[in-house]
Amino acid sequence: SAVISQKPSRDICQRGTSLTIQCQVDSQVTMMFWYRQQPGQSLTLIATANQGSEATYESGFVIDKFPISRPNLTFSTLTVSNMSPEDSSIYLCSAYTRNQETQYFGPGTRLLVL
């Protein structure tokens, strides 16, 4: 199994600022993903974090708004840029183990934008 930690666990931010969320996995994983979970909604995939190259974004999400880094096999960051109240959500990091069958999730980062 893989244990995923995220920092910060929660934050309250002002409109127009940026927040970087860190994701650390306790073992090497092949795939890492970032999801958003809005109240009453399903988990929505933001992007796949690719090691050493640009992330692959889903429709509706762009790099300028959600820049992602993945410098190695166990670490990734997601930045929420120029935040607005609509960005208030839970942001979840997720990763596959080497056998690519089981996808694990971090505890989430609860973001409130005022």
Added chain:
Amino acid sequence: QKEVEQDPGPLSVPEGAIVSLNCTYSNSAFQYFMWYRQYSRKGPELLMYTYSSGNKEDGRFTAQVDKSSKYISLFIRDSQPSDSATYLCAMRPQAGTALIFGKGTTLSVSS
């Protein structure tokens, strides 16, 4: 039509009841089916995993996949108050791709 449909509930049952949770999907390419449980203020944790069609049992939990009907189910026997959580179905077409989630069903089991 969303790719994965799941009734959000809420669903309230007494302790000891059998719970049935369901999802339907539209993409016939989905091959991997999962159920996650999410407690309040926690990340989703994998509960059951099924590849292709069939049944899988683990203790009080049984997962069923009917690909011909594009319908998956999770049954919880002898439900306990500790089962109170949101249950999310998720699926993907092939290994190594990201999961697509249903909206989640909120379950409350009263003692």
